[in-house]
Amino acid sequence: MSHDMPMSMPMPTPNNAMGDMNMMHMTFFWGKDLVMLFDNWPNGKLGMYILALFFVFVIAVLIELLSDFPTIKTGTRPIVGALAQASVYGLRMVLAYFVMLSVMSYNVGVFIFVVVGHVVGFFLVKYRVAMKNKA
Structure with missing residues (x-):
């Protein structure tokens, strides 16, 4: 019995209708032929690839914007403030x-x-802070 195993797992790609397996990329590559987050997305189509790039760009911006979530206001019940902060952190x-x-x-x-x-x-985030400090 041989103990030789492949270093990478075979993964289905969107273009293989017959179900044969191609190797998953384990190094950086250029191109629109990838599967990202969901099965058959962006499916090798240029328009869907551009949408995917826009999608990850917007999510990355949102992560940074959510990092500067306002602090709990004075007078807010501690449980409400903590739940709000925890919810934003969870989303982030x-x-x-x-x-x-x-x-x-x-x-x-x-x-x-x-x-x-x-x-x-x-x-x-930093521009908004700088504008607040300037005023």
Whole structure:
């Protein structure tokens, strides 16, 4: 009995109608042919790939915007304030894991759009703080 096992798991791709298995990418690659987050999405279609890039960009921006959630206002009941903060944190973690799983597609375009989304979101948060301090 041989103990030799392949280093990567075979994964179905959107283009194999007969069910044969292709190897999953384990290094960065360019191209619109990937599966990200959901089965058959973006399905190798350029329009859906562009939508996926926009999707991860917006999620990355939202993660940064949610990191600057306002503090609990004076007079708010502690349980209400804590639940609000915990809910926002939970949403932020869900979005962060979606972004992490998207980047694990090893697609260079996805990676670039995620990084740029985080940078834009961070800039918006810091710009808003700077404008508050200026006034």
